[in-house]
Amino acid sequence: MKIRVGQGYDVHRQGKGEELWLGGIKFEHTHGLIGHSDADVLIHAICDAILGAANMRDIGFHFADTDPQYKGIDSKILLKDVMELVRKEGWELGNIDCTIVAEKPKINPHIPAMKNCLADVMSVDEDDISIKATTSERMGFVGREEGMAVHAVALIQKA
Known part of the structure; x- marks a missing residue:
């Protein structure tokens, strides 16, 4: 098995x-994140980890922040597209492990909802996603x- x-x-x-x-997941907070898309920093890091594992460059290569079609886009769409790209090359996700670094808001209460959402978008088991x-x-x-x-960090394997 190739991993x-x-x-x-x-x-x-x-x-x-x-x-x-x-x-x-949308958080209620006084401050949000700024970006060309919806600025979902967690999804963007996951996309880069998966694309990197498949040797398919990075999120900016596939979805340039200079392209108007991605202005304000829901990052879940980008993640779904990334999963389609790597699956076309014969790869399947083993697992991902993520660490969010933020002072506020408190992240831990939202981890189950994030895992559920990401698992649905990626068509994987929630158990394959670790968020800290x-x-x-x-x-x-x-x-x-x-x-x-x-x-x-993402682990992928040949399907």
């Missing part, structure tokens, strides 16, 4: 009054609440 591992990392700036989408959350102990751009970051 591969990919790593994804994404950051987005925070802005007052912006919507906050993480893992396909941490802060940066008030250090750096995350600590100053200027942005959020996500680290993701």
